[in-house]
Amino acid sequence: MNPPNALITPQHKSPLPFMAWTEFKMGIRTGQFRFLVVLLLLLGWSVGGAVGRGVATSAYAAGETACRYLGVMVAVWIALGAVRDTQMRTEVVIFTKPQPMERIALARFVGYFGQILCFITALFLGAILGRLATGLGLLGFTAYGFQFVRAVATLFFVASASYCLASLADSVIAGCIVALYWVVAMGGKEFLAKIYFVWYSQNLIAYTLLGLALLCFNLWFYRKRWRGESKVSPVIKLLAPTLLVLGGYAVWVVLRDGHDPMIRQTYALTRIESQNIVEGELTPGFLLPDSNGKPYSLANAEGKILIIALWSPQDPESTLLLSRLEEIYQKYKSQGVLPVAICVSEDGGVARTFAQGEALSYPVVYDWGTHNAARQAEMSPLCSAYRAERLPYVVVTDRRHRVTNMLPPPAGYEGTELQEQLELRLSEEPE
Amino acid sequence: MNVEIENLSKEYEGGVTGLYETNLTIEEGVCALLGPNGAGKSTLMSIIATLQEPTTGTVRVGGFDVRKQKQEVRSLLGYLPQDFGLYPSLTVYETLDYMGILYNIQDPKERKSRIEAAMEKVNLTNLVNRPIGHLSGGMRQRVGLAQAFLNRPKLLIVDEPTGGLDPEERIRVRSLLAELGGTGVILLSTHLIEDVEAVADKVTVLHKGRVRFLGTISEMLDTIRDKVWQINLTPAELQGFRGKYLETGLLRDGANIRLRVVTEERPSPNALSVEPTLEDAYIRFMREGTHESA
Numbered sequence: 001m002n003p004p005n006a007l008i009t010p011q012h013k014s015p016l017p018f019m020a021w022t023e024f025k026m027g028i029r030t031g032q033f034r035f036l037v038v039l040l041l042l043l044g045w046s047v048g049g050a051v052g053r054g055v056a057t058s059a060y061a062a063g064e065t066a067c068r069y070l071g072v073m074v075a076v077w078i079a080l081g082a083v084r085d086t087q088m089r090t091e092v093v094i095f096t097k098p099q100p101m102e103r104i105a106l107a108r109f110v111g112y113f114g115q116i117l118c119f120i121t122a123l124f125l126g127a128i129l130g131r132l133a134t135g136l137g138l139l140g141f142t143a144y145g146f147q148f149v150r151a152v153a154t155l156f157f158v159a160s161a162s163y164c165l166a167s168l169a170d171s172v173i174a175g176c177i178v179a180l181y182w183v184v185a186m187g188g189k190e191f192l193a194k195i196y197f198v199w200y201s202q203n204l205i206a207y208t209l210l211g212l213a214l215l216c217f218n219l220w221f222y223r224k225r226w227r228g229e230s231k232v233s234p235v236i237k238l239l240a241p242t243l244l245v246l247g248g249y250a251v252w253v254v255l256r257d258g259h260d261p262m263i264r265q266t267y268a269l270t271r272i273e274s275q276n277i278v279e280g281e282l283t284p285g286f287l288l289p290d291s292n293g294k295p296y297s298l299a300n301a302e303g304k305i306l307i308i309a310l311w312s313p314q315d316p317e318s319t320l321l322l323s324r325l326e327e328i329y330q331k332y333k334s335q336g337v338l339p340v341a342i343c344v345s346e347d348g349g350v351a352r353t354f355a356q357g358e359a360l361s362y363p364v365v366y367d368w369g370t371h372n373a374a375r376q377a378e379m380s381p382l383c384s385a386y387r388a389e390r391l392p393y394v395v396v397t398d399r400r401h402r403v404t405n406m407l408p409p410p411a412g413y414e415g416t417e418l419q420e421q422l423e424l425r426l427s428e429e430p431e
Numbered sequence: 432m433n434v435e436i437e438n439l440s441k442e443y444e445g446g447v448t449g450l451y452e453t454n455l456t457i458e459e460g461v462c463a464l465l466g467p468n469g470a471g472k473s474t475l476m477s478i479i480a481t482l483q484e485p486t487t488g489t490v491r492v493g494g495f496d497v498r499k500q501k502q503e504v505r506s507l508l509g510y511l512p513q514d515f516g517l518y519p520s521l522t523v524y525e526t527l528d529y530m531g532i533l534y535n536i537q538d539p540k541e542r543k544s545r546i547e548a549a550m551e552k553v554n555l556t557n558l559v560n561r562p563i564g565h566l567s568g569g570m571r572q573r574v575g576l577a578q579a580f581l582n583r584p585k586l587l588i589v590d591e592p593t594g595g596l597d598p599e600e601r602i603r604v605r606s607l608l609a610e611l612g613g614t615g616v617i618l619l620s621t622h623l624i625e626d627v628e629a630v631a632d633k634v635t636v637l638h639k640g641r642v643r644f645l646g647t648i649s650e651m652l653d654t655i656r657d658k659v660w661q662i663n664l665t666p667a668e669l670q671g672f673r674g675k676y677l678e679t680g681l682l683r684d685g686a687n688i689r690l691r692v693v694t695e696e697r698p699s700p701n702a703l704s705v706e707p708t709l710e711d712a713y714i715r716f717m718r719e720g721t722h723e724s725a
Contacts (some may be wrong), residue, residue, distance in 0.1 A: 013537065015532045015535070015537065018532050019529070019532060019533075022521070022525065022528075022529045022532075025520070025521070025525070026518050026520050026521060027520075029520035029562075030520055085516075088516035088518070089514055089515050089516035090515065090516040090517060090518065092477075092480075092482060092510070092512040092514075092515050093510070093512065093515050093516070093517070093530070093575070093578065094533065095482070096480050096481060096482060096505055096508060096510045097505060097530065097533035097534055098502055098503075098505040098506040098533075098534065098535055099532075099533045099535065100502070104533075225484070226481070226482065226501070227501065228481065228484075228497075228498060228499060228500075228501035228502075229498070229499045229500075229501075230500075230501055230502045
C-alpha cells in the first residue's frame with residue numbers, strides 16, 4: 001500500500017473557476033433566480049423608458065434602482081447563499097473534502113456574485129429595451145456603462161459585507177443587517193453624512209477596498225472550527241489588513257477632500273456659499289470640476305452671455321432643461337451664448353453621466369459641496385448663493401456676467417421665457 | 432492503515448457526555464459500530480470525519496491527527512453521513528463532478544472515469560442527467576454513497592448506508608461494502624444486524640459513550656455460546672418466565688410461544704440450547720449489568 005500522504009494529489013491548476021462555475025449554475029437554475037431576473041427586466045423597462053434627448057435619465061434611473069433597491073435584495077440573496085450548507089445539510093458532505101476552506105468560500109462568493117451580475121445586467125437590459133421602446137434611440141450609450149460599473153461596485157460591497165457577516169455568524173439574520181443598513185440609509189437621507197452612502201460614486205473606491213478586505217477576513221476566519229490547525233493562505237493574511245488600511249485611507253481621503261457640514265467644511269466652498277445673488281450685479285462665481293474632472297470657473301467664459309442652470313437629477317424637468325440648453329447652445333453659440341449647467345447632487349458621478357448620456361457640448365460642472373439637507377437651498381453652496389429653493393433654476397447674465405434674469409421653475413425649463421430673455425439680451429449686446 | 436483512538440472523550444455543552452475515555456484500534460477491513468441511539472456512534476464518526484473536535488484524547492488516521500492535520504485526514508476519507516443534503520439543481524453527474532473537484536481529482540478524464548465507475552457500482556448509470564431534486568430518497572442515498580468512495584478512500588465512514596434502500600439495492604450496497612473492505616478501513620454504523628453479519632470483519636459495541644465490546648463476529652458470538660436457550664411455552668406459562676431471564680426474542684408458533692433467552696443455566700427442562708445470533712449478543716451487551724441472569 002502507498003504511504004497515506006501519497007494520496008494528497010498535487011495541485012496542477014486551481015480548481016477555483018470550476019467550483020465557482022458550479023456554484024453559479026446551482027443558483028441560476030432555481031425558480032427564484034429566474035423569477036427575479038424577469039422581475040428586474042420589467043423593473044428596468046419601467047424605469048428606463050424615461051424621455052430625453054440622450055440616454056442619461058434612463059441610465060441614471062437604472063443605476064439608482066440597482067444601487068438602492070437591488071442593494072436590499074442582494075444582501076438577503078447573498079446571506080441565504082452563505083448559510084446554504086447549514087440549511088441544506090450539505091456541510092457534512094462538502095466540508096469533509098480536502099479542499100481548503102478559503103477556496104470553498106471564495107468559489108461560493110464568486111459564483112453568487114456572478115448571479116448578482118446577472119441581476120444587474122437584467123435591470124440594465126430592461127432599461128435599454130424600455131428606452132428603445134420609446135423610439136428615442138441610444139444617444140450617449142456610454143452613460144449606461146458608467147452607471148453599470150457604479151452598480152457593480154456598490155453591490156460588490158453589499159455582497160461581500162452580507163456574505164462575511166452571514167458566513168461568520170452562520171446566520172441569515174446577520175447578513176440581513178446589511179439590508180437593514182441599506183433601508184436606513186435610503187430613509188435617512190436628510191440626517192446622514194455623505195460618507196455613509198455606499199452608492200455615491202466618490203465613495204466607491206473606498207467601499208470596494210473595504211469590501212475586498214471583508215472578503216479576505218471572511219476567507220481567513222471562515223469555518224475556523226472545522227479548519228483545525230490548517231494554515232490560512234499567507235496571501236489572504238497579507239491582503240486582509242492591507243486592504244483594510246487602504247480602505248480606511250480612502251475613506252479618510254473622501255472625508256478630507258469632501259465638503260459636508262455634518263463632518264467637515266472646506267474654506268473654498270464656504271466662500272462660495274457666502275455669496276448672494278443680486279440682480280444687476282456680478283453673478284456668484286465658482287471654481288468647480290467639470291464632467292471630466294477639470295476645474296472650471298466663469299473666467300473661462302469671458303465675454304459670453306451666460307445661462308447658468310442649477311439642476312438636480314432627481315427632477316425630471318432637469319433633463320428637459322439640459323436638452324433645451326443644448327438646442328439653445330447650438331443655435332446661439334456663434335453669437336457668444338454659453339450655457340453652464342451646475343449639477344446639484346450628492347453623487348459625484350451624476351454630472352458625468354448626464355454630460356455623456358445627453359451628449360452635451362457645453363460645460364457641466366459639479367457642485368461637490370452638495371450634501372444631504374432638509375431644504376433645497378441648504379443642500380449646496382451654490383444653491384445657497386443663488387437662493388435656489390427649487391430646481392431647475394436658471395440665471396441669465398450679460399457679457400460682463402452681471403445677473404439680468406432669474407428664472408425659477410417652470411419658467412427655467414419650459415424655455416419660452418428663457419428664449420425671449422436671451423434674444424432681448426442679444427439685441428442689447430450683439431457680439 | 433489503522434485508525435487509532437486513544438482516551439477519546441467528548442463532552443457537550445450542559446455536561447452531556449458523548450464519549451467517555453474511548454480506546455480503539457480499527458484495522459483494515461469492515462468494522463461495524465453497533466449501539467442504541469445516543470450510544471456515541473455518530474459522535475465518534477463525526478470526530479474521525481473531522482467534523483467535531485474531541486474534548487480530550489487523540490484520533491490518528493493513517494498517522495495523521497484529526498485535530499491538527501484535518502486536510503490530510505480528509506484526503507484519505509470518504510464519508511456518507513446519515514443525514515445529509517445535496518444540491519437539488521445539479522444533476523447526478525454534476526454533483527459527482529463537483530465532489531471530484533472537492534477531492535482534488537483535477538484531471539477531467541480521471542474524474543470522468545471515476546464518476547462512471549462509481550455510478551456503475553451504485554446502479555446510477557441511468558440517472559446521470561437527472562437533477563438531484565427529482566430523485567427519491569433511495570436514489571439520493573446511492574448518490575451519497577457514490578460520492579463517498581469517489582476518491583478511493585483509505586477510510587470510508589458510512590452511517591446507515593442501507594437506510595431507505597429497497598431489498599435489492601440493500602444487497603448491492605452490502606456487496607459493494609464487502610468488496611471495498613479489502614482496500615482500507617470501512618467504519619459502518621447501522622441498526623441492521625443483517626448488514627453487520629453480511630459485511631463486517633469486526634464489531635464494536637458502544638453503549639452510553641463506552642466501548643462494551645470490540646472483536647470479530649465469531650468472538651462476539653463466543654461470548655454467549657451455550658448460553659442461548661429456546662423455550663416453547665403456552666401463553667399461561669409465559670407469564671411465569673417474564674422478567675426472570677434476559678429475553679432476546681419472542682415468536683408466536685401456532686397456539687404456543689417460542690421464547691429466546693440468554694442465561695448461564697438451562698432455564699427449564701424443556702429448554703433447547705440454540706446457536707447464538709448477533710442479535711442475542713448485542714442485546715446481552717446492551718443489558719449487561721442490568722440483568723443478573725445474563
